[in-house]
Amino acid sequence: xxxxxxxxxxxxxxxxxxxxxxxxxxxxxxxxxxxxxxxxxxxxxxxxxxxxxxxxxxxxxxxxxxxxxxxxxxxxxxxxxxxxxxxxxxxxxxxxxxxxxxxxxxxxxxxxxxxxxxxxxxxxxxxxxxxxxxxxxxxxxxxxxxxxxxxxxxxxxxxxxxxxxxxxxxxxxxxxxxxxxxxxxxxxxxxxxxxxxxxxxxxxxxxxxxxxxxxxxxxxxxxxxxxxxxxxxxxxxxxxxxxxxxxxxxxxxxxxxxxxxxxxxxxxxxxxxxxxxxxxxxxxxxxxxxxxxxxxxxxxxxxxxxxxxxxxxxxxxxxxxxxxxxxxxxxxxxxxxxxxxxxxxxxxxxxxxxxxxxxxxxxxxxxxxxxxxxxxxxxxxxxxxxxxxxxxxxxxxxxxxxxxxxxxxxxxxxxxxxxxxxxxxxxxxxxxxxxxxxxxxxxxxxxxxxxxxxxxxxxxxxxxxxxxxxxxxxxxxxxxxxxxxxxxxxxxxxxxxxxxxxxxxxxxxxxxxxxxxxxxxxxxxxxxxxxxxxxxxxxxxxxxxxxxxxxxxxxxxxxxxxxxxxxxxxxxxxxxxxxxxxxxxxxxxxxxxxxxxxxxxxxxxxxxxxxxxxxxxxxxxxxxxxxxxxxxxxxxxxxxxxxxxxxxxxxxxxxxxxxxxxxxxxxxxxxxxxxx
Numbered sequence: 001x002x003x004x005x006x007x008x009x010x011x012x013x014x015x016x017x018x019x020x021x022x023x024x025x026x027x028x029x030x031x032x033x034x035x036x037x038x039x040x041x042x043x044x045x046x047x048x049x050x051x052x053x054x055x056x057x058x059x060x061x062x063x064x065x066x067x068x069x070x071x072x073x074x075x076x077x078x079x080x081x082x083x084x085x086x087x088x089x090x091x092x093x094x095x096x097x098x099x100x101x102x103x104x105x106x107x108x109x110x111x112x113x114x115x116x117x118x119x120x121x122x123x124x125x126x127x128x129x130x131x132x133x134x135x136x137x138x139x140x141x142x143x144x145x146x147x148x149x150x151x152x153x154x155x156x157x158x159x160x161x162x163x164x165x166x167x168x169x170x171x172x173x174x175x176x177x178x179x180x181x182x183x184x185x186x187x188x189x190x191x192x193x194x195x196x197x198x199x200x201x202x203x204x205x206x207x208x209x210x211x212x213x214x215x216x217x218x219x220x221x222x223x224x225x226x227x228x229x230x231x232x233x234x235x236x237x238x239x240x241x242x243x244x245x246x247x248x249x250x251x252x253x254x255x256x257x258x259x260x261x262x263x264x265x266x267x268x269x270x271x272x273x274x275x276x277x278x279x280x281x282x283x284x285x286x287x288x289x290x291x292x293x294x295x296x297x298x299x300x301x302x303x304x305x306x307x308x309x310x311x312x313x314x315x316x317x318x319x320x321x322x323x324x325x326x327x328x329x330x331x332x333x334x335x336x337x338x339x340x341x342x343x344x345x346x347x348x349x350x351x352x353x354x355x356x357x358x359x360x361x362x363x364x365x366x367x368x369x370x371x372x373x374x375x376x377x378x379x380x381x382x383x384x385x386x387x388x389x390x391x392x393x394x395x396x397x398x399x400x401x402x403x404x405x406x407x408x409x410x411x412x413x414x415x416x417x418x419x420x421x422x423x424x425x426x427x428x429x430x431x432x433x434x435x436x437x438x439x440x441x442x443x444x445x446x447x448x449x450x451x452x453x454x455x456x457x458x459x460x461x462x463x464x465x466x467x468x469x470x471x472x473x474x475x476x477x478x479x480x481x482x483x484x485x486x487x488x489x490x491x492x493x494x495x496x497x498x499x500x501x502x503x504x505x506x507x508x509x510x511x512x513x514x515x516x517x518x519x520x521x522x523x524x525x526x527x528x529x530x531x532x533x534x535x536x537x538x539x540x541x542x543x544x545x546x547x548x549x550x551x552x553x554x555x556x557x558x559x560x561x562x563x564x565x566x567x568x569x570x571x572x573x574x575x576x577x578x579x580x581x582x583x584x585x586x587x588x589x590x591x592x593x594x595x596x597x598x599x600x601x602x603x604x605x606x607x608x609x610x611x612x613x614x615x616x617x618x619x620x621x622x623x624x625x626x627x628x629x630x631x632x633x634x635x636x637x638x639x640x641x642x643x644x645x646x647x648x649x650x651x652x653x654x655x656x657x658x659x660x661x662x663x664x665x666x667x668x669x670x671x672x673x674x675x676x
Contacts, residue, residue: 039278040287040318043302044337047079048327049344055417055435056321056328058097058152059309060105066319067105068328069094069309071417071475072435076107076118079328088122093415093476096152096163096203096309106160110148111415111476115162115173127160128173134474136167137178144178146171147459148474150419153204153211161211163201165419166459166474170201170213170224182230186461186470188218188237196230198222200472202419203256203268203310212265214254216419221254221267221276233265234276234284241272241290249284253420258310258318266318268307273299273320273331287331292502294325294348296339304329305502306418323417324501342635350436350499352509352598359412361511362481364439364494365402366409371515373569374562375399375493376616377661378506379597380572381624384615385607392606395572395616397438397497398507405448408439408485408494411511415478422458425470428491432473438497442486444471453484504600506574508661517563521664522573526557527656528625529672532641534612545671550645554578554629555611558658558666559622570622572597574661578628578642581653583671591657595626599634608637628656649676 047068048056054072061067065080071093078087092111100106105118106127114129128141135145149171151163160173161181169183180194187197199217206212211224212233220235233246240250252270259265265276271292276284289295293303309321318331326348330337362368376399383392402408414434422444424430431440443450445458450468452460457477461470479485488494498507508516529537532551559570577593595609609632611625629640642654651673659665 040331040333041299042332042335043288043296043299044330044332044335045296045340046082046319046328046330046337047077047084048325049338049340049348050084051326051348052084053077053326053328055323056326057095057308057323057417058108059311059319059321059328060097060099061311061313061319062099062103064314066311066313066328067097068321069097069107071095071110071323072415074111076105076122088118088124090124091116093417095150095475098152098154100154100160101156101158106152106154108149108152108162110150110165110474111478113146113148115146115149115152115160128162128178134166136164136169138171138180139178141173141176141178144171148476150202150475151204151214153206155206161204163204163213165200165202166472168198168201170198170204170211182224182228186217188215188220190222190231191229193228196224196228200420203254205257205259205265205310207259207263207265212257212259214257214267216253216255219251219253221251221257221265241270241274241286243274243283243285246276246282246284255306255308255419256310256321258312260312260318261316266310268304268310268320271304271306273304273307273310273318292324294322294327294340294345294502296329299331324503349503349599350505350510352505355436355498355505355510356512359481361513362409362411363513364400364408364411364485364496365406366482368409368482369514371513371564373401373565374508374516374571375401375569376495377508377560377571377574377597378504378600379574379609380616381606381610381614382617385610385612385625387612392610393603394601394606396504396600397440397495398511399493399495401493402488404488404490404492406488408442408488410434410437410439410479410481410483410485411496412437413478413480416473416475419475420472421475422471422473426468428489430486430489431495432485433497433501434479436498436500438495438501439485440495440497441489441491441493443489444473444486445484446471446486448487453486455484499600506598506661508574509598518560518660518662518664519563520561521666522558522560522658522660524556524558524656524658524666524668527668527670528555528557529553530555545651545673547675548642548644548672551641551643552629553627554642554654554656556626556628556656556658556668557623558626559624560658560660560664570616570624571660572616572624573626573658574598575657575659576626576628577657579655579657581655581669583651583653585653585669588652593657594628594631594640596633601632601634601637605632605637608632608639626658644672644674647674649674 058069068077074091076088096108137145147166150165162171168186189197203214213222242250256268264278295303305324308323380395463469498510499505530553531549576595579591580588616622
């Protein structure tokens with residue numbers, strides 16, 4: 001076609017080259033470090049230690065005060081002079097917040113599909129959208145439609161930009177009108193206006209006169225020029241945390257962006273805080289630990305858990321909404337403020353006794369009180385432990401058996417808070433993550449033939465051939481106990497996770513499921529001894545007892561079963577330990593409980609808990625070889641030994657214990673001799 005702009009057209013190539021050069025120039029100019037730059041070095045906690053927040057998400061600062069949106073509680077909080085108060089209430093699922101040129105707080109209320117304004121007195125009014133109705137319509141602000149928007153940015157000239165997250169567009173509110181600035185169907189493409197494509201854009205921030213976009217599903221940070229042209233600032237598109245030059249670095253799920261006075265860009269990415277710029281060369285670097293968790297202090301060692309909001313206070317500190325930790329935290333250039341203590345971290349965790357009282361438990365099928373087989377528990381090894389680098393991990397939930405294609409159901413009322421709550425579409429690990437529960441191995445929102453239920457809360461995407469290509473469940477979507485999640489895939493069970501991400505509890509403890517009983521103690525199959533180099537200790541031929549080396553490892557092969565489960569259902573145990581006794585069975589020491597699974601341990605501890613040849617999963621034999629001389633619980637793990645060098649010469653009895661959650665305990669006694 002005459003005049004068509006194709007890649008072979010010289011004019012098109014020249015224009016593309018000029019655009020690329022302009023982008024590179026922009027990176028150099030805007031990200032080049034300011035001589036006033038003072039590097040951040042320390043993290044402290046400034047609010048939330050009293051468990052006030054449900055889910056802090058958006059952050060905005062004004063006149064010495066910090067404002068926080070709470071997606072769970074539907075509130076806007078104000079932090080001022082160390083005091084936390086409610087500034088405005090009555091929202092559905094508030095997300096991004098920002099102050100406009102008039103000093104009003106603009107709130108993206110994802111759950112109600114609207115943009116709202118809060119005046120200085122906390123009075124709330126509608127700015128754009130129709131309450132409770134989603135869609136994609138430009139025009140008058142009162143009739144425009146959004147699709148669970150999340151991000152917001154306000155320009156000095158009064159323009160309000162919105163990340164219309166599940167429409168995959170950047171929208172503009174100006175003079176009572178709503179228009180689309182950039183974006184079209186979900187995907188990835190740079191270009192002008194509707195030629196550009198985003199995937200679940202969330203956070204927005206101004207970078208001089210350009211708009212930065214945290215393009216969450218594309219794992220990139222994008223730029224929208226004033227004329228609507230879109231280009232990629234950083235990220236190759238693979239889901240990872242990898243530092244490097246802007247276009248060689250990788251992001252996991254960037255959710256929030258903020259720009260400092262010295263032009264450095266900060267990004268909340270997955271469970272980390274990252275920056276673009278601030279050095280001799282433009283570079284993407286990770287500032288905090290990549291490990292999910294909660295720790296204050298030296299920035300490089302600190303831990304976050306899904307940080308979702310970033311903003312600078314009047315002192316130039318970076319304020320972070322640490323969503324899954326339910327805290328607001330400060331990143332500063334020097335140590336300042338409160339550093340969270342271990343006992344405070346423990347107090348912030350959901351406690352099983354409180355969790356199970358909040359809502360009655362039910363099975364994830366109908367009828368809700370009919371008992372099902374338990375096929376797996378928290379802490380079981382998955383994969384096979386070998387001497388090499390085999391991939392193994394802890395099972396983090398409760399497997400509840402069902403039939404292929406059976407409808408799985410939510411077990412308690414919750415609303416979606418994660419911007420990307422549904423993942424792994426079309427795989428055996430398809431899942432949805434709610435705030436306190438996770439459900440895995442389910443065809444979300446569709447039957448066993450993969451046909452959608454017709455539930456509008458499940459937003460499906462199709463490819464060019466009309467086939468289902470993905471599903472999203474937007475932030476703010478609400479589900480009641482008993483609502484269908486979808487149908488079981490070929491794994492034939494619901495993998496149920498109890499507890500918030502990063503603080504998973506043992507579901508048998510957090511949920512008292514109707515009719516579940518266990519009167520059978522664990523079965524101890526074998527007890528084996530090894531020296532410190534993992535050489536097996538053999539029984540001396542002339543004697544029936546064992547002579548143990550000075551540093552001895554004890555491995556117990558054991559499993560548990562729940563009442564009425566089929567015999568093939570072998571489960572991991574809840575707690576293990578050992579005790580030393582005299583030959584007359586009088587105790588020398590108290591029982592030392594070394595391994596427990598009340599909460600999810602770190603996956604780094606798998607090979608501390610399980611010895612070689614341990615393996616379990618959907619197929620094959622189940623073997624649990626626990627190293628009971630090592631120790632592991634939710635907060636710590638490490639290596640240990642039975643130190644016989646501390647004993648006088650003589651004969652002793654070692655008693656090993658294996659206990660299930662219901663308190664049934666098995667033990668085994670082994671005599672051993674110490675010779676001096």
